Amino acid sequence: MIENNIATTIADRIFENLCSDIVKGEITAGSKISEPELSLRLKVSRASLREAIGRLEACNLVTRKANVGARVISLSEKKLIEIYHVREPLEGMAARLAAENITQDEIDNLQQLIKHHAYEVENGDGHTYFQHTGDLDFHYYIVQGSHNEQLISLLCNDLYHLMQMYRYQFGRISQRTLPAINEHQYVLGAIIDGDGEMAELLMRNHIRKSRRNIEKMITVVECGQLSDNLG
């Protein structure tokens, strides 16, 4: 799990708490965010709370309507597929740029991460860990390795929490943990080789496979052959 800066201001702290609660589903998807209720429960002024809500909106976790208020986004299969459609080219480019710009330290970090993933999955139930945070951590650090601030902003600020939210609350039934870890290894290999084109190709394939796997599962669920935990 990625944890960055400490909260310096009240709004910061409230944002981080609410963000975590929404991502993990402790604040239900689709539910209303009541300012009076929350400001009372969290013991902060509505000003600080509204600042935090504004940031939740900025990272696409809530939607706001003027004079009506904020509401946690609702999850849907359609949106999840859309996210993968966006990630495929974006992270593909991230991998390409990482092949050009990544530092040795960042490579070391990624190699260690992959080793850790393999170990976790071999020994006991690493599936949950991997699917909740581990997988995304890999993608996160690849994006960081691109050293492209705009790309980092889009993926790590605007999309990351949303991706996390789906990871926590949506289908946890994927059988792709092992293949995914292998594909990570291939991507990183191309990056280490400095082969941007190959890295982009491999990353796009990796994400496309994840999407198609989900699309297949959705189809199965819709045909009533699996219990529906897709919200």
Added chain:
Amino acid sequence: MIENNIATTIADRIFENLCSDIVKGEITAGSKISEPELSLRLKVSRASLREAIGRLEACNLVTRKANVGARVISLSEKKLIEIYHVREPLEGMAARLAAENITQDEIDNLQQLIKHHAYEVENGDGHTYFQHTGDLDFHYYIVQGSHNEQLISLLCNDLYHLMQMYRYQFGRISQRTLPAINEHQYVLGAIIDGDGEMAELLMRNHIRKSRRNIEKMITVVECGQLSDNLG
């Protein structure tokens, strides 16, 4: 130029005004945003102003530091190139999805837009119009045509204003107006044919060419062969 919803709230109005002023350079890039000064000049409370500033931050036009305040982003060649690196795969995917999902009405609209661009450039100085708003309008409507909400959010909310800002304030010396309009025609053609793969390829090439053109101009400028209007 794309103009959407009317401002329903004070913060909305202030946001739109500030956004426009920043994009056009009437509020200088890199300058500080003083809450007391602005709230006094615009005759609104700091609460409404701060709400607006928060949204400016969300669309990457200002940066904020806790206890220090907001500052208009500064423009740089590096950032501009970064934006093109992000746009290339993102809008490529947008074109691919548009080929699958665009409606006839949207196609008609785009064809009319291209016709308008060709006319403007033939008759008189359409270059300025095209480079300030026309070109981006085309890209904007292609993205809309993808019917992918996540993609639309990223490109039309998080990146659009930033792109506009560079269009207004950065190099207006491109000689690529005519080629660009032709390339637009090709992209739209592939979309109309429903050839997603081709549309993606053409869009990526179109944006890559723009980036390389800029990179070339930057090199020339750095060699002192052109007057520097690159901030």
Added chain:
DNA sequence: ACCAAATAAATTGTCGACATTTTAATTTAT
């Protein structure tokens, strides 16, 4: 009993004032 209009309650938007932190100016010491 059901629907529309009017009223009441609750929620969001906006404001001015105070608290805390940062920045500028002044003082003091070397």
Added chain:
DNA sequence: ATAAATTAAAATGTCGACAATTTATTTGGT
């Protein structure tokens, strides 16, 4: 005269209260 320390000014963060809007309830009519 310069630099560090102290003090003063200004800016941001936070708060509670009021205004405007939305939502829920009640009233009245058919």
